[in-house]
Structure formats: C-alpha cells, structure tokens
Amino acid sequence: MRNYYIDGYNLTIKDVAAAVKGELGTICIAAEAEERCRRSRDQIRKWLEKDAPVVYGVNTGLGNLKDTVLSPEDHLRWNRTIPYPHAVGMGGVINPDITRASLLIRANVLCRGYSAVRPELIKRMLDIFNAGISPVVLELGSTGLSDLGPLAQSAMVVAGLNEAEAFYKGERRKAKDCFREAGLEPEFQLECKEVLAQMNGSTMTQAIAIFACDYMQRLLDIEKQIDAAADIYDNYRVDSREKVYAAIEHSLGFVLEVVDFENNVSCDNPLLFEVDNGEYEPVMGCNCSNTQVGFVMDLLNILISEKANFICEMISRWGNKGYGFEKLRLQGASMVKEIRAHCLPASADSIPTKGNQEDHVEFSYGAARKAMKAVKLYNGLLLSLVEILMGTEEYKVNESIYCGLHDVKEKIESMSMDLKLEHD
C-alpha cells in the first residue's frame, strides 16, 4: 500500500474524505514537516530548563490559572489530568468516521510547526488514524470557539488514558485495549504544550464541515444522474432550474474554498515564530476562532434549502398521480420545511461564556452540525423523488430510464447508511 504525506499546507476536503475511506493508503508526516516540528520543539525544551522565562501554556496553568507556574515534572503529571475538566460532553456519540477525520486534520495542522509539538505526537495521531481507530466523543457541548470538549475527549484517547474509549473494528471499547490489539502502545505520555495543542481550535467543527461538504458534492453528482435520466418530460422541467442550480454551484465554490483553507491553518496557542538568531518567540492570539467556517456552514444550509425547493416541486408534480404517493409527497414537503428551519443562522448569535473572558463565540460547531443535518434531509428528499418517479407510469415504461433510476436509488440508499452525525 502506498503512503500519503501531510505537511500542514495542502490537505483538502477530498483528501480527508478519501483518507477516511482508506483510499490514500497510509498517512505519514512529510520529512520537511518533521524537521520544522523538531526545530520549534527544541525551543520548548530550552524553556523547560532551569531559569527559563514563564511562557503561557508551556510552563503555566491554563485560562484563569495562567499565573500558576508549573515545573516540567508537574507538567507531565498535570497533562494526565488536564484533559478531564475540558472533556465535557453530553448526548449521543459522534459518527466515528468524523472523530477519526478530526485526528487527521489536527495532525496536519500540527505539521506546520508553529504549535511546537514533537513529531512523535503527530505520528501517534496518525498511527491511530491509520489503524482505523476512532475516538468516542460525546456530541454536545462545544461553542466552536475551540471544540474543547470534543477535542479533549480525543486527546484522552491519544494519550491512552484509562477512561478513554474508542471504536475499533465496529466495537466500542477501552482505547487502550484497541491500541493493544492494533499493535500500538497502549499509552502515550503527552508532554508540555501537547494537550493544549490538541484541544485549542475547532477541528471537530472542521471534520463535520468536511463531511457535510463532501456528502453534498456527492449528492449533487447523484442528482445530475437523476436529471439526466428523468428530464425527458416537460413536467420535470421547473422554471429557472438551470440558473438557480448554477448560482448554487457557484456559491458552493465559496463554501469549499473556505473549508479547504481552514484545513491548513494553525489554530492553537501560543504559536512559536522564529526570530533572527534561530530562537523562537511565543505569541498569543485567537486563531482558535473559526468564524469563516461558521459563516459558510450557514451558507451551505441556505443553498441546500434552495435546492430542496426544486426537488419539492418535482415531488409535488409527480407525486400527485396516485394514492400510494401521498405518504412520500407529504414526507418530502415536511423535509423541505425542516431544511428551511435549519436556515436560522447559528453564526448571527453569540453568548458570553467563562466569566466574560470568552465573550464572543462562533457557534460554528452548531452551524456545521446543522448543515450536516440539512445534507441528510436532502438525501432523504432525493430518495423520495426517485421513489416517486420509479412508481410513475411514464418512467416505468422506459426500461433504460427505469434501470438508471434504480441504480441511483441504490446509491442514495447506500449513502444514507454513512451520512450521519451520530453513531447509531
């Protein structure tokens, strides 16, 4: 099996989707990325020596405890517990394909070197990814201004903490046991800065956004096949369809551009930048804020809603030809309305958190979840349409068209098996 190298600058939506399916082979860290990481990591080592300056997130506590200085020994102990209070979560369990994709995306981000983690951490994350192991992550509790909860749960898995769980070969088990069976070390000691470098930033949002984009593109391809088969009757032709579809595809281009860009950005704190003498300087910022992704996920929802109008029109035109269609027609109309309801933008809201320290949040996580739900509804809508067409005399009489629709129906059904935000 061939290898695929990540370097922090070139990962795309398509790559992630393909890698999750195993189509890219084994994912590895590129040599130049490894070198970048080693060099910035050397600086962290220096800061951990005696008489080093106080550097936030390197030798201090986090958030309001930033003034507490931690020794390197304390730090290692601390790393074994600090994911816990961050590992918030309730509700169902996120689709394992998504949590596994999140490992890959974060590994890629760390390859940029500004986060100054050891290449060993990146390799550990990729080992887990390559072994087909997915962190168990509870779905609710992230604002999107860093997916602290989901990513802390993921970091617990990477470290092999006792409580961490993972999916492996379709079963939910202790992460350590999965690692043993897959021939990986059951535990991995996270060193200084390596917890924050995994939790800070919104990579679970990104993973969901990627899945939403990828599935939507696949559904658009499927829809073209439906149109190609079915567009032989005037009754199938809805006013302005080509123009609106072109506008939607154009706009989807903007969504994809942003999501692709966000794959390759440094999103944690502090970032280390090289200064003249080969030393590095730590700089605090807020690159964990992924405003743009929240915006385009809200946009994706709008585009799906527009598409849904046309599918709904088709359903009501063809679905009025027999009592047997009534259920499908009503279901379809209902799904369109649900998609519309999802257009209420997540990004236009913000509620202050953490004693007013984090007083603007993106709700991008919610925006991406909502977009994913809309994609799923759209999948259901297409299925209703195809079922109605297949039950209609006009399409039944033409064998090649009927077979074409049958093929498409199977594709939609098989996609709906995987197209989900939550694990069953």
Added chain:
Amino acid sequence: MRTKLYLDGSNLELGALFSILEGNHYEVGTLEGTVGQVEEELFMLRESLVPDEESVVTPIDIPRVFAECSGELLSKEIGMVGLLLLLNQGVKYTGILGSRLVDRIVSFVNKGIYPCIHENNRTELSAMCELALSLAGDENARCFYNGGYVSSEKAVEDAGLGKYQYSNEEITFITNLCCMSTSLAVYSLKEAEKLAKTADICVAMNLEAIRGETGAFDKRLHELGRPYPNQIISAENIRRVIDGSEFTTEKARIAYGGDHGPRCQDAICIRAVPQTHGGVRDTVEWLKKNLQEEINSGSHRINPAIGYSIDLMIIALTDLGNISERRSFRLTDTNLTYGLPMNLVGDNPGFNHGFPVIQASATAVLGEMKLLSMPCAAYSNIDPISKEYVCMTYTSALKAKAALSLLEKILAIEVLMTAQGMDLVKDKLTDFHFGIGTNAALTEFRKNVKVTRANRFAAPDMVEADRLVREGTVLAAVESAIGKLK
C-alpha cells in the same frame, strides 16, 4: 465633479457606482455595445405579465399595473445607479431595441434627472416597473430634478425631454432585468465596507481606553498562522490606527495602575477581532466579487447568487454587531476595563450615572438586528399559480439596508463609549499619547460630541454619534491622518 463615463455593456466598474452613491454626478456616453450571445429570454415577456386584451392598450400599461408608487422613497442615488445599470445592459442590445431607449437614458442621466423608487415596491419586477415609469415621464412616478423632488412628468417637461413611448420589446427588456436589487446591493456593499473599517477603528479606540495588549494583532499570527487575507488586513488596520500609541504599552498599564500582574490575554471580543472582523470582510468581499460580475453580465429575471451573498453578509454583519456590543459592554465594568471608572462616569459617581443604559441600547439594537439575520433565500419558492421560481434577492437587498442601519448604531455606541474611555484614561495619564489614527478619531468625534462629565440628555449624543458613523466622518478623519484603511 463632472466625469464622463462611456459604457459598452462590459466596462462598468463598482467604483463609478460608489461615486454616484456618494453624490457625485457622471455624464454618460455609449460605445458600441459588446453584444454577446443574445438570450432570447430577455425579449420574451414573462408569462405572468402577458396581459389580457382589455387591460393593456399600450406597453406602458404593464409597468403602470405592476409598479407601486407610494410610501417612502429610496435614495435618489440608488435610483440613478439602477438607471446606469439599465443603460449598461441597453447598449448591448441596440441591434434589437434600436438606440431610442439608450438615448433616452443618456439624456436623463446627463440632464441630472434622478429616478426615485418607492420602498413599497417589494419585488424586483415592481421596482423595475417604477424605474420604467420614471424614465417615461409618468405622472405617478417621482424624480429628483433641479434641486427638488417632483413628479416624473414635471421633471421631463422641465428638462425639455417630453414623455417617452415604449415599444413592446423595450418594456419586455426592462421587466426582465434585475437592476434595482443590484443597485441596492451595490449600496449595501459600499456601506458594509465602510462599517467594516469603522469597526476596526472602534477596536483601536477601545484598546487605547483599556490600555489593551496588542500581541493578538501581531502580523505573524495572521500572515503565518492563519493567513486568511482579510484577517491579515483587519489586524493590519488596527496596528496602523494605534501606531504611535503609548496607552497600549506595558508602561501605560503600570502607570495607570489598573492591572494586577501580567494580563496574558485580553478578552475574546478584543483578541479574536482579526479572525471575526476578517471573517465578516470575507463575506463582504464575496458579495463584491459577485457584484463586479453582475453589473456587467446583468442577470435576467432572477439573480439568486447576489441574494445568497447578501443573506450571508447580513449574518456576518450581525456577528460584527455581536462582537462590538460585547466590547461596549466591557467598558461599563471597572474590573473589565482594568480600572476605568464604573460605567465610565466622568465626575461624582453615584450622582452621575454614566453609560450603562446607553450600552444596553446597543444590546437592544443588536436584538433587532438578529431578527433580520434569517436568510430570505430560505423563503424562495416555486409560485403555485404562475409556476415561476420566486427569487428573493430584492427582499434580501432591502433587508440589508435595514440591517446596515442598525449595525451603524451599534458601532456608533462603541465609538461614543470608547471616546469617553479614552478621555477618562487620558485624565489620569496626561503625558501619554494616543496613536496617530486613534487621536484623529477622538479629536474629530469631540468636535461634535463633548466628553460626558455629568448627567445629560443621552439621546442627542447617540444620534450625533450615529450620524458621524453613517457619514463616515470619523473614518475620514482617521484616513486623512494615516492614509486609507484597507
């Protein structure tokens, strides 16, 4: 300023339209239109407009039926931009339409007759119909001519043009275009660009007042860390506006004495500004790209992509409101401002009340703004009677105008409060200097709104602050001090 613009159907630029919106007048001429593929649809009357024989006698009866000539008027400049957009399409089709229509529009523009469209037009079609009525010199339509608002009939008479008789093709052509939503979108784009810059200035002023950390604006975080072009620009703007500031230094933090140990990080509404303002700018830029294309391509009947980009921009602008409102909020709390007086009270706290209720009005306006963030495209549908797709772009464009007016007020409150904060911090650190840009902003603002030392009627200050933001006065002062912001 009188500049002549020669249009050929493919060379119209947003800059010229922005200039018209600023009140400048252009003379126009036409070059031979670049006729692309003639789309038949453009010369087919849409089915819902096909009249029964009794109701329509002449072509102008169609716009008479569909236009809504009542209520408030959109600005005359928005009407003029709509007319230029119509001209820019018209020159492409003189082969079919003849040159009469184009000549008529050219005379209209060159004589300085501004068609005024009523806000009660809720659809593109009705707005385009009113534009047609204006151009014809119909008695029901309104124009701005020779310094005043008059009926179009009077305007064309006074200008010596006389009434205009449309051909069937011309009416079909006009009612198939989307010039009015495009004009409104161009207006919104211009306003949004202004407010995005103003929001950066608000942050700079806020940083001065709270002696903020500037590390989050370090160019490396943006250029190397998360290099979204507009994130880079927003951080750069703020660095430029505060350039020269002594208040945003450790020295001032120590001298003021409001800090207890190193800050490490300011609140998110300050330090996530490049990411948030940058994200907002991305949506504004996307609208701009789409409009650059649209003003020359001229969509027929529907222009959904413009609608999607406006809807997205309104969502993003609401978020700009979210983050500004939180920055204003922090200014009311002495702990969150590192020692500014509670509620920014000037003198004699307790007797004097300061800014808490002014700040809460930003919250209230934000609440209204959020109500406008629901995307109109979510309500598009296939009309059950005509079976035509109902494009919501015109509605989105009208809504953007309303949203921008609210955002302007939220930012005006931040300017009002940060100016107060700057004066209060300066009271204590008299020897320290503000940045060149922030100093220019404060100085200009103070020419119009004085510092608040004691209780006084709040609303006039707020209304004045709103005017200064709307007219771009503070922005212009900053730009004349440090050069154009990006």
